[in-house]
Amino acid sequence: MPVSRELPEERNILSVTELNLQVRQLVEGTFPLGVWVGAEMRNIKFHSSGHLYFSLTDEESTVDGVMWRNVAQNIGFKPEDGMKVEAFGAPTLWEKTGRYQFSVRKLFPVGEGARAIAFRQLKEKLFTEGLFDPEHKKPLPKFPFTIGVVTSATGAALRDIVNVIGRRAPYVTVTIRPAKVQGEGSAEDIAGAIEDFNRYGNVDLLIVGRGGGSEDDLWCFNDEALARTIFASEIPIISAVGHEIDFTIADFVADLRAPTPSAAAEIAVRDIEELTAALRGYVITARNRCASLADNADARLRSVMSRPAWTEPLRKIREHEQRIDDWMAKADMIEASLFERSAGRAQRLAEKLAGLNIKNTLKRGFAIVYRDGKAIESAANLTTEDAVDIEFKDGNKSAVIK
Template sequence: MKQLDLSFEEPQKVRRIWPVRKLVEHVCEQVEQEFADIWVEGEVSNCRPAPSGHLYFTLKDADAQLPVVLFRRQALLLRFKPQDGLHVLVRGRVSVYAQRGQLQLVGETIEPVGAGSLQLAFEQLKERLKAEGLFDASRKRPLPTFPRSVGIITSPTGAVIRDFLNIVGRRHAGLTVIVCAAAVQGESAAGEVESALAQLNASGLVDLIVIARGGGSLEDLNAFNSELVARAILASKLPVVSAIGHETDFTIADFVADLRAPTPSAAAELITEAQYRVAERLELQTNRLERATRFQLLHARQRLEIIPLGRSERRTTAMLHRLGQQLDDFGFRIEASVSGLVRDRQRAVDELAADVLHHEPRQMLGRMRERLGVGETRLERSLERTMRRWTARIEALDGRLRSLSPLAVLERGYALVLAEDGAVIRSTTQVAQGDRMRTRLSDGEFSSTVDGVVRKMKRKE
């Protein structure tokens, strides 16, 4: 009987040989499936942007490190610039760079740990622009003391523009305000503000520019923390006032602008301050001049009563000739004043007509015309009464009235020196080297700076 051979030979293992490319691709597929969307925390090191726009760095901790790449599209969306030593969270997918057989993290976004991305971007841009000298006080330009026209960049529908116009109208009605509409929030805001600055500079219609918006969060004010707006303010040929947010809000635009106003309302007060002060002082001086004139008239009447009759007739004739000329001069002045008032009224009517186009123009225009007609009638009557009163008073004036007039003193070569705040300079003790002052002459005034002070020594008794 034939015996069966029950022994088995161990099967020989089949050797599988992997090409490098296939193996790397297989590993890459497995890794990308397992780690398709993860967050990794670590410290940035060896950060280097490439000319292509891609961003490369290494994410590390105490025990390991991982190469990271952000491609150009993702890198452009970052709100801050990654730097070595920065502690961050990176979201992305794990992959293998086949050419090197190297594990890497393909990032989608980066968030700083411990600080918001907007705040970090703000601090980084602030330090960089400060190092370039954009915040230096030496490059800040003074605002024009008496601007004729101001351009404001803001939203035309917000409360900011209404408050601004109300304050300007109350303090300096003659100031022209040109509104250049721009978005003050959102992705397009920075570009629109830059375009508005360029338009106002090229127009030649304004003396200074105000950038204004109300308060908000850091995200709301982000347009004014952009380098685009900062460079546009720097390039402006006209002085720029930044009036953004509340008093506690600070933006990059505030640091670059020639003047920062705490609020838009404060900006309106700042640019009208000089005109407002001049109007106040002019009213005060007018009241003082009227009181002095009344006193001189009373004094002249008393002296006239004691002058002999013959001498009085000759002096009266000469005085009447002089007063006739003065009366003509007053008539010319009043006529010019009336023409100016009529022009101002007409300009006001034109502005109101443009404004009421959105608020029942026919009714409001009819009411304004009625008020204008009444005002003109009252003005004419008031001028007639004033002429009669002045004619009666002038006929009683004495020749000394003109010689005592402050303007006549100036015409003889004297001058009135005023400090920068409007105070009259009566002594050398009121000035010091470097002070700014204004000198009033009969036909105008000019500004000057004190180069030196020489004080007259008092004689000893």
């Protein structure tokens, strides 16, 4: 349709707001029921408000997209950059900026299903956080006497668990906390039951699970909050969800995964007949051990009683007395020898000291010259007219040096 280039005679002036409003009505009126768009998601931004902003692109074009919080919280998976999707919504325009964008009401991944993506993403997240690490797994008690069960009160799983425990271990008390195991609110109910047991249950072990079902039926066991509750439980937990081929997030977090509820009950308790047989074996082993210990003790006692110290105690005492006498005689000899050596050393020291005595030196014809009370060691230390005292062996004389 050709566009007229002539200006209309009447000027109908619109404000920017009015212009944007009319354009919005035209844009939104084109797809009043909405439209499906196939595209690739790019530039994904999760806003603190809960809204999700992104771009929808193909090989040639791009359009801004938005998903409001109430929609974003219920799509079941976390969108990723580069993910191919089918988006249902409608184009819209915001009057204040004239910005055109596509408001998404439903979003489905192309290829891999939404639940498969959500399962993969949550599994990777919890694995990275360490919730699956074997080091965090709590050991199961060998002989539990009280077992808590979290499952539907009317399901076959409960009957199977109770029957198996009653047959294998009638001494075990089973406490049941019924919970919804499928549908809306079931994950919260199961988590609440686990928390109740941790607060008030006084049980040794928990079995959490249900019988087989569809993916929808088992989906509540893939809930993140439930997984964290299982991880935080102080009571060891066996997960028993569905059949052997079914795996849920709860199975990865639990302390042990059983393929079925019946298998969980068999793992939880030991058969009473097995215990009786084991106990008999322990009794026989204990008796044999006691008999062996008694035989060894008897042999050791006989060996001791056959020794001379036991059969001839007086002879052994005399032998020890003789040894003591010998040791005393040797001690006396050592003491005398040490005394003689010490006396000899003392005599020699006395002789050396006597040789050093100044009186003995004077007796040999020597004299000592003193000046002012001090001994003179050399003639060079004296001068003419010095008054000196001379000590002889038999007296002292005074003199003057010439």
